[in-house]
Amino acid sequence: MEKITPLSRLEEAIAEYFRGEEKGGIVLIAWAFFGLATAAYLFFSDFGPFETGLLYPVFLMALVQLLKGGHSFFKAKKWKAKLKAGMQQAPSAAVAEEQARVARLKQNYGKYQQIEMLLFLLGFALVVGGAFGGMGAFCLGTGIGLTLQAAFSLVFSLFAGYRTGFYHYELNVFRKQNP
Secondary structure, eight states, X not given: OXXXXXXXXXXXXXXXXXXXXXXXXHHHHHHHHHHHHHHHHHHHSOOOHHHHHHHHHHHHHHHHHHHHHHHHHHHHHHHHHHHHXXXXXXXXXHHHHHHHHHHHHHHHHHHHHXXXXXXXXXXXXXXXXXXXXXXXHHHHXXXXXXXXXXXXXXXXXXXXXXXXXXXXXXXXXXXXHOO
């Protein structure tokens, strides 16, 4: 049985974290393409105001998700290569730099989640206004599209934030064991 060292534990955490970031980016890109395909179908079909209202938030959120997923996927590859090189030269310095990067990333996830919650609530308010407030089918469609897209983005951000939190914990453990 192989002994688990702090360095091997950290290397496993690094591999798992970046694997999760890359897979998360792919999932977000796939969801964005689904949203763009749905928006294209709605755009080229002759539907009423509900479907027209649905089109705009689905399209705009899909564009944001496409950019966010691509950024996540390609940045993960870049940071993994940079961290791997740094770990071979000076592990403590590389981990310190990575800790600072991950701390900033955790703060950003908190901001993203707040924005996504606000979009979800706005979408829900539009659903209520469209369904019960006499604001019409366009407003109802917009609300449903915004609520669905914001809910997916929020769940995605929550999982990414948890993954980042676990990774940050492993970085902290390594730093405490190897000052």
